[in-house]
Amino acid sequence: MHPEASVNVAYLACVLRMLRKDRHEPIFSLDPKDPHDLGGPFLVKRFHPAWLAGTVVGEVLFQADYALKQLCFGDKALAQLGLPSAFDDFSLGSSACAEERASRQWFKVRKASILVSADGVLVPQVQLGVETRRLTRCSTGYTDAAYTDPNDPMVQQAAAVSERFSEIAAQLPVAAELLGLARATVLAMHLLSRGCCPNDSVLERYSMPSLPEGKCCQIPTLTKERRSSSVSDQGLDGQIVVTSQSRSMRGGVDLTVSDHKVPIKSLAAKLLEPHSRPVPLPLFVLPSAARAA
Numbered sequence: 001m002h003p004e005a006s007v008n009v010a011y012l013a014c015v016l017r018m019l020r021k022d023r024h025e026p027i028f029s030l031d032p033k034d035p036h037d038l039g040g041p042f043l044v045k046r047f048h049p050a051w052l053a054g055t056v057v058g059e060v061l062f063q064a065d066y067a068l069k070q071l072c073f074g075d076k077a078l079a080q081l082g083l084p085s086a087f088d089d090f091s092l093g094s095s096a097c098a099e100e101r102a103s104r105q106w107f108k109v110r111k112a113s114i115l116v117s118a119d120g121v122l123v124p125q126v127q128l129g130v131e132t133r134r135l136t137r138c139s140t141g142y143t144d145a146a147y148t149d150p151n152d153p154m155v156q157q158a159a160a161v162s163e164r165f166s167e168i169a170a171q172l173p174v175a176a177e178l179l180g181l182a183r184a185t186v187l188a189m190h191l192l193s194r195g196c197c198p199n200d201s202v203l204e205r206y207s208m209p210s211l212p213e214g215k216c217c218q219i220p221t222l223t224k225e226r227r228s229s230s231v232s233d234q235g236l237d238g239q240i241v242v243t244s245q246s247r248s249m250r251g252g253v254d255l256t257v258s259d260h261k262v263p264i265k266s267l268a269a270k271l272l273e274p275h276s277r278p279v280p281l282p283l284f285v286l287p288s289a290a291r292a293a
Contacts, residue, residue: 005271007180011057012283014055015185015188016188017204017208020192021049022048025189025256026048026061028045028052029252030044030046030252031250033218041220042219042221044218045062054211054215056211057181060174061181061252064174065253067174068105068251069105069251071085071161072157078172081164081168083160084156102142103250104251105250105251106130108129108253109127109258112126112127112186112257112262114190114263114265115267116265119270122187122191123271124184124187125183126186130159130161132154132155132157132158134147134149134154178253186262190264202283203283
């Protein structure tokens with residue numbers, strides 16, 4: 001009856017298993033196969049934990065990150081949002097454009113909390129956003145630069161996505177799925193911190209929803225170059241001036257909650273129907289069984 005209070009049980013089971021077995025939240029990155037060449041032909045999917053590869057949860061992480069890059073490069077447009085792109089500083093004849101620029105951009109949890117209704121319903125509240133850093137070359141490939149200009153189009157684009165994430169999720173299904181995964185993650189962390197005991201034998205037997213096509217560890221690189229040309233009016237012979245700008249992007253998804261603490265807030269309203277009977281999830285051991293064990 002209340003979609004904002006619902007949680008995907010498959011996501012919850014996956015995250016519970018992850019938190020119990022691997023001791024961390026879902027993390028994904030899309031990295032160049034050659035760490036010294038961001039514009040190389042292939043990108044490699046990296047999941048943490050590695051067993052997320054080939055699962056629906058892993059695919060949500062990947063597809064959300066890839067859609068973010070498409071938004072950044074202006075390859076994906078959303079109606080009436082007018083998001084900036086990475087090429088908004090491209091101006092004809094600008095020497096600043098005649099260079100390659102590399103950045104890292106990733107989804108993160110900005111705020112998280114649990115609302116507890118008057119009748120005991122737990123409602124995870126999550127606000128997702130995007131962070132970005134300029135990259136600079138180093139001995140191992142690329143690393144975060146010491147300073148990222150706040151006026152850089154990459155930074156402005158990340159801020160715009162963060163500010164309007166709810167509108168983006170309404171138009172971009174994979175963004176809505178990522179938000180659903182984040183809500184399941186926050187709920188799982190809350191339940192474990194409050195002493196709920198997962199049924200490990202059930203979690204081990206639980207078949208994580210997988211992709212019919214199986215694992216795909218690398219994809220073609222998403223990079224973009226923009227060129228413009230003009231005819232100079234200096235001298236008798238017109239001179240053609242070509243200006244180009246290349247953008248490369250790394251990124252990913254990090255659903256780690258800051259300080260691993262989820263604040264709890266009270267909600268005066270009741271969310272359950274008057275005659276509803278809550279049924280225990282088989283993912284958890286009942287309190288009486290846990291005490292007996």
